[in-house]
Amino acid sequence: MNLRSWRFFVYHGFQNILRNRVMSLASVTAIMVALIVLGLILVIVVNLDVMMKEVESKMEITLFLKDGVTDSERSSLEKEISSWQGVYDVEFISRHQALEEWKRQLGDKGSLLDGYTGENNPLPDSFLVKIEKPEYVNTIVEKAKEIPAIEEVNYSSKVAEFIEWLARTIRLVGMGLVAVLAGVAAIIISNTVRLTVYSRRREIGIMKYIGATDWFIRWPFIIEGLILGVMGSVIATGVVALGYKFLLDRSSYINMRWGYLGIFRLLPLNEVMLYVLEASLLVGACVGVLASCLSIRKHLRV
C-alpha cells in the first residue's frame, strides 16, 4: 500500500460520503444521536458523582476526647480547632448531653441506659465540628488525629452511610447506563453502516468482478466509517456542550434556591466536555471503523 493508494482511499472515502448524501446524513444522525445520549449520561454521571462526593464529605465531624481532659485543656482545644481553616463552628457536647441524646434516640428502650449516670457514663466528651467546604474535611481529620487529647475521629453516620450507598449506586447505575448506551450506539452505527454497505452490494460486486482486491474495496468503506463516526461525535459533543452551557447559564436560579445545601454545583464546561469529547470521539471512531469492517465482510463473499 503506497501513498498513492492511501490518497485514493481517503479521496474515495470522502467521495462515497458526498455521493450518497442521504445515507451519509442518516448515518451521521444515528451516530450523533447515540453519542448525544452518551454525552448526556456522561455529563449527568460526572456531575452527580462530584455532587455526591461533596454531600458525602460535607459531614459534621465528631471528635471524641480522651478521659481526663481538663476544662482548660478543653477550651484551649476548642479555640485551636475553631481557628483551623475551613472550620466554621465547634460545639462541645459533654458526655452527659451525649448520654441524654442516646437515651432519646433509643426512645422506649431508653430506660435500658438508666443504669448509666454520672461516673458510670461510658460515653466520652466530644466536639461536633462543622466544616465550611468539603475540601477541608481530609486536612481537618488528619490534624485532629494528631492531637493527643483526641481519642477518636468519627465522621460517618447512618445518613452518611446511606448517602454513600446512594452515591455508589448512582455511579454504578450511571456507568451501567453508559455501557449500555455505548452498546446501543455500536448497534445503531453498525446497522447504519450495514445498510449503507447493503445498499451498495451491487457496487461491491462490480468492483470484485473487475479485479479489485478485498482490501482495495474495504479501505474506502472503513475510512468512510471513520469519517462518519468522527463527524457524528464532534457534532454530538457540540450539541451536548450547547445544552450544558444553557443549563450552566440557568443554574444561578437553582443555586439561589438550593445553593445553601451546597451540593448543586455544576462543573465548569471545559472540565465536563473534555470527558465527553474524548469518550464520544473514541466510541464514534472505533464503532464507525468496526461497523464498516464487519458490514463489508459479509458482502465480500461473492
Add this chain to the structure above:
Amino acid sequence: MNLRSWRFFVYHGFQNILRNRVMSLASVTAIMVALIVLGLILVIVVNLDVMMKEVESKMEITLFLKDGVTDSERSSLEKEISSWQGVYDVEFISRHQALEEWKRQLGDKGSLLDGYTGENNPLPDSFLVKIEKPEYVNTIVEKAKEIPAIEEVNYSSKVAEFIEWLARTIRLVGMGLVAVLAGVAAIIISNTVRLTVYSRRREIGIMKYIGATDWFIRWPFIIEGLILGVMGSVIATGVVALGYKFLLDRSSYINMRWGYLGIFRLLPLNEVMLYVLEASLLVGACVGVLASCLSIRKHLRV
C-alpha cells in the same frame, strides 16, 4: 379501498419484511434498542418515583400541643397516640428540651435565646411520633388534627424538603430523558425506514411507471413500518421484563442489606411492565408509521 386491497397491502407489508430480511432485521434492532432504553428509563423512573414518595412520607411527625395541657391529659394523649395503627414510638419533648435543642442548633448564636427561660419560653410542648410504614402517615396526620389539645401538626423539615426536591428533580430529569429518548427513537426509526425506502427507490419508481397510485405504493410501506415498530416494541418490552425479573430475583440481597431503610423496594413485575408495554407499543407503532409516511413522500415525487 376495498377489503381485497387491504389484504393485498397487509400481505405485501409482511412480504416486504420477509424479502428484505437484512433491512428489516436492522430496523427492528434499531427500534428495539431505542425502546429498550426507553423501557429501562421508564422502569427506573417509575421505581424511583415510588421510592422517593416513600422516603418523603417516612418522616417523623411533630405534634405541637396547645398551652395549658395538663400532665395527665398529656400522658393519656401519649397513650392514645401510641395505640394508633402504624405508630411505633411516641416521644414527649418538653418545651424546655425543645429550647435547649434550638439553642444547640443555633450554636454560636445560641446566646440570642438566653433571654428565653422558664415561663418566657415561646416554644410549645410536642410529641415526636415515629411511624412504621409510610401508608399510615396521612391517616395519622388527619387523626392528630382532630384532637383539640393539638395546636399544629408538622411533618416537614429541611431534610424532608431536600428529599422532596430530589424526588421532584429525578422525576423531572427522568421524564426529560424519556422525552429525549422517544425523540431519539423517532429519529433512528425514521432513518432506518428512510434507508429502507431509499434502497427501494428503484422499486418505487418501477411501480409508478407501471401505473400504481401513490397510496397503493404507500400502504404496504406504512404497514411495514407499523409491523416493524410493533415487533420492536414487543421484543423490547420482553427484554426489559426479563432484565427486571432478574433484578427482582436478586433484590432479596439488596433488601437484606438496606431493607431497614425501607426505601429499596422494587415494584412488582406486572405493575411496571404495563407502563413499559403501553409506552413502547405506542411509541413503536406511531413512530414506525410516521417514519414510513415521511420517508416515502420524498421518493414518490417522480
Add this chain to the structure above:
Amino acid sequence: MIQFRNVTKVYPNGLCALSNVNFTIANGEFVFIVGASGAGKTTLIKLLLKEIEPTSGSIIVDDVDLSSLKRKEIPYYRRKLGVVFQDFRLLPDRTAYENVAFAMEIVGASPKEIRRRVPAVLSMVGLGSKAHAYPHQLSGGEQQRVALARALVNNPSILIADEPTGNLDPVTAMEIMKIINLINRRGTTVIMATHAKSIVNAMRKRVLQFRKGVLIKDEQEGGYFDEP
C-alpha cells in the same frame, strides 16, 4: 391517437435529445422508432410515459395534453400503456409470476382473474416453465420476455416497447415479433424502438427514424436506413 407537436427535450446538462419533433400516430398503428445509439428513442418513450417533461411543445394522447394531467391522474393514464423498458425494470424481489401479477394487482384485478391470466401470458412469451424464478435467476432474454409479459397482461390500448428483442436470439426474437404483431392486429397501437434491422425490414411497418434528436424519416411500410 398520439400526437407530438414541436416537442423538444433538452436535458438539464444542456444536451438536446429531441428537437422539434412532430408526428401523429393513429389508433391501431404499428410504428418502429429507429436511429443510432443516442438518437433519442428512449427519450421519446420516457416523454410519452410522462417520466420526464418536454422542454417545449406538447404531447397529446387520446385528446389529452399530457402536461395538463394532474398528479393523481398520471397512474390511470399509465395504465393505458403497456411498456417494455430497455432496462427491463423488473422488481428484483419478486418472481417472474409475481412481477406480472403485480401489474394486475395494481389495477385491482381479482385473484381469480390473476391466476387465470398470468400463466397464459407467461407461456405466450415462452416462459411458462420459469414462472417462479427471480429476475437474477433468469437470463437476459428471459428477463426481457418477463417485461413484455408484464406490459401485455392488462391488455393495454397502447404497447410501447424499447428494444424488446435486444437480448434475444433471432428465432426467439421472431416469435416475440409475431406475438406483438398479433396484439397489434387485435387493435392495440404498437410503438417499438429497435435496432434490429432485419426485423424492421421484414415487417414493413411505419418507420420513424431519428438522427441526433431530429426526425429524419417518417415512412409507411418503411425499412431500416443505414446512415453513412
Add this chain to the structure above:
Amino acid sequence: MIQFRNVTKVYPNGLCALSNVNFTIANGEFVFIVGASGAGKTTLIKLLLKEIEPTSGSIIVDDVDLSSLKRKEIPYYRRKLGVVFQDFRLLPDRTAYENVAFAMEIVGASPKEIRRRVPAVLSMVGLGSKAHAYPHQLSGGEQQRVALARALVNNPSILIADEPTGNLDPVTAMEIMKIINLINRRGTTVIMATHAKSIVNAMRKRVLQFRKGVLIKDEQEGGYFDEP
C-alpha cells in the same frame, strides 16, 4: 489458453444451465458463443470469471485450474480478463470517465497514465463527448460502450464480451466490432456471446453454439445456425 473439461453447471434450483461442456480456446483466438435465449452463454462467462463455481468438471486458464485459485488470487486473475457484462455493471455514482478510470486505479496505474489512457479509450468507442455523464444520463448503447471501454482500458490478455452490441444500431455495432477485431489482431483472445446473426455471419470466426446447455456446434469460420 482456455480449457473447459466436462464442465457441468446445475443451479441450486435444479436447472442444468451447462452440461458436460468441452472445448479449448488457444491464445489469440476469436470465438463467438451463440445460442438461443437461456442456452447458457452468460453462465459460461460467469464460470470463466469465477463468479460462480462449476458443479463438476474443471476450467483451466493459462495452465491454472480455476478451482485451485485462492481467495486472494482471484482479483489478480480477473485483471487478466476484460469483461463486458450483459447488464453493463457500471458504478451508478461515477461518471463514464470515472468508471473507466476506476478499472485502472484498481491495478494501481499512475494518475498520469490514467489521464492519458481513459480519454483515448472513450473516444475509441465513440464516447469522447460523454465522458462526464453518469450512467443514468446515458442511452442504453452508450452505457454498453462505457462497459466496453472499461474492459479494454487495461489491455487485458482475454476480452470477454456478453452481448456487447445488443443495444447498438447496426452502424455503431459494426464500428464496435471493428475495434474488437483490432484488439484481437493485436493478440488478445476474444470470447463474445452474441445474438447478432449478421455480425457472426459477416466476421467468419470460430463459433461455439449451445442449445439448452449442450455444445451442439464448434466450427472454425462458422456462421450463425438458426435452429428449427
